[in-house]
Amino acid sequence: MGTSASSTGPNNKSPLIPSWAEQGDPVTIEPASGTDGDDQTGSDNNQSDDQNDHTNDIDNDKVQQEIGGSPTATPPPNRFASARRAFGKYAQTGGSTSDLRRSLKSYSRKGSGGGKSTSRRLASGITAGSGLLGVMRGDTVTVNNQSLSLGDLTGLSTDQAIDKIASHLAPDNADSDAVRVALDYALEEALPDTEEFDPNSFTDEVIQEAIGCYLTDLIFQDVVEGMGRAWFHVEPASRHHQMEVELRELIKVITQEQLDKVTNGNPSTISKENITKIQADAIAMTVDEWESFDD
Numbered sequence: 264m265g266t267s268a269s270s271t272g273p274n275n276k277s278p279l280i281p282s283w284a285e286q287g288d289p290v291t292i293e294p295a296s297g298t299d300g301d302d303q304t305g306s307d308n309n310q311s312d313d314q315n316d317h318t319n320d321i322d323n324d325k326v327q328q329e330i331g332g333s334p335t336a337t338p339p340p341n342r343f344a345s346a347r348r349a350f351g352k353y354a355q356t357g358g359s360t361s362d363l364r365r366s367l368k369s370y371s372r373k374g375s376g377g378g379k380s381t382s383r384r385l386a387s388g389i390t391a392g393s394g395l396l397g398v399m400r401g402d403t404v405t406v407n408n409q410s411l412s413l414g415d416l417t418g419l420s421t422d423q424a425i426d427k428i429a430s431h432l433a434p435d436n437a438d439s440d441a442v443r444v445a446l447d448y449a450l451e452e453a454l455p456d457t458e459e460f461d462p463n464s465f466t467d468e469v470i471q472e473a474i475g476c477y478l479t480d481l482i483f484q485d486v487v488e489g490m491g492r493a494w495f496h497v498e499p500a501s502r503h504h505q506m507e508v509e510l511r512e513l514i515k516v517i518t519q520e521q522l523d524k525v526t527n528g529n530p531s532t533i534s535k536e537n538i539t540k541i542q543a544d545a546i547a548m549t550v551d552e553w554e555s556f557d558d
Contacts, residue, residue, distance in 0.1 A: 272491020378547030
């Protein structure tokens, strides 16, 4: 990612919830016709009745309604200062884990506006993530009048299939690049390392792994952007990548734990009816968990 090396990040006047996170084109998820939706997945539990008998539409507005509550209208003053200060120290000292955790704690309390605000800010990603589940479950997913199902990926290499899914689901707004990167990362991490794409790879376990990695990268990119100028303290520049790996791994461990909690450890319970709530809850719980870090 080039974000950490080039962006000054949001400032204290930047809204906690950007306008594009509250509106946008819908993602339509419907049962695939013929056998595309019935036989293309590797899980015995993927095709429950409630996943096959009706169409679901999801957009950013519905995500915001699912999250519920009232968004924070006025961001706290100097909300990034303490998080960036601790992160800058982490960058300068060669990677003290305590400084990184202290930075995330401050970011959760002030910079991000808390877990629920982070979920609201990442609504475009949650909308796309709902479409991702639809594709992996074998449904037909329509965005901007263009449809995609597993049958459309037959004969492609794994890399080509990943690129096609990511391109199809990336929103047409300022979050497009971040969502595309997160989709690429998630599918590359979760799918078997094979040359030819196999639609039957999407077992329940692979689907849960993909969702966990996807949410991890959405949160990771939000933090990277939020830390802004603090990244400029990294010396030498070659340490940028190492720090990004450390940050993503810390976020991933917690995100996977929270995802396991909201699914009760049973990935087969993830459906198009609850995927929006599962993503929003896992994001919020991950960010809120940082507040328990020791100072």
